[in-house]
Amino acid sequence: MSVMYTTLLDCQHTHLAAHEIDAAKNAFLIHTMEERVRLLSVMPVSEAVGVLNCCPLALVRELLDALTETGDTVRSRQIAIDLGLISSEIEPDGDYLTNSVMNHVRQRIGWIVGLALLGILSGLIISHYEDTITQLVLLAIYMPVVAAAGGNAGSQAATLVVRAMAMNEVRPSQWLAVMWKEVRVAIIIAFALAAVIMTRVLVFSDATSLPAGFHLNDIAMAIGTALVIQVTLSTTLGGVLPLVARKLKLDPAVLVSPVLASVVDISGMAIYFMTINAWLGLT
Incomplete structure (x- = not known):
């Protein structure tokens, strides 16, 4: 299951052709997990979004969590927002169960x-x-x-x-x-x-x-x-x-x-x- 099947919109937004996105995705998936995280930390955000948009959701979440653990939280959240995984700058990281009770309280109260x-x-x-x-x-x-x-x-x-x-x-x-x-x-x-x-x-x-x-x-x-x-x-x-x-x-x-x-x-x-x-x- 892909994160979002919006290839046309992504192409308009990133100015990357569909075949370029596909080629970048294939090259990206060849690398090990550590190398993928390193690539995400240096590649343009628009290109990272285009590549991850074609990857399975579980892999995308794993990569973004790993990117956050390296200290690149800003880039991780920007990619997550552009992918539609979160919709707000104030939305907490992680999923429902991994977020603490106090995070939920601060978000809602x-x-x-x-x-x-x-x-x-x-x-x-x-x-x-x-x-x-x-x-x-x-x-x-x-x-x-x-x-x-x-x-x-x-x-x-x-x-x-x-x-x-x-x-x-x-x-x-x-x-x-x-x-x-x-x-x-x-x-x-x-x-x-x-x-x-x-x-x-x-x-x-x-x-x-x-x-x-x-x-x-x-x-x-x-x-x-x-x-x-x-x-x-x-x-x-x-x-x-x-x-x-x-x-x-x-x-x-x-x-x-x-x-x-x-x-x-x-x-x-x-x-x-x-x-x-x-x-x-x-x-």
């Missing part, structure tokens, strides 16, 4: 603490619309449904895009194409999900317990509309956020999930109550 504090906004939004919930208690039942649906749809889109980036199927420069695709996917999913939830509201809710002036059809439409807006925005954001993270040289694996969860929670509450109030004429 800043985002988690900051976004936890940002999550207070969700509570403030709910408290701001407390009168809306008081007027119509049924709305409280479907409030977490809208937030969860947006989070699930956004996380699904983000996971697919991260995988596509890892396989070099998409690049940050293609964010518009990714956004356009995710918008179309999101709209179909959103309307399907809204139809299910609206049916749930109409079939299983007690219309006789509603306050005077409120109709179950209107409530179902309001909830469905909020759901469509939330899922569409969340899915689109989930698709684009990994590309933005990579463009900013941040690690999508660490950044995307917590940021997406926080943004979706906050926006979900705001979208839900604003849509409900506008549709039902609540104050």
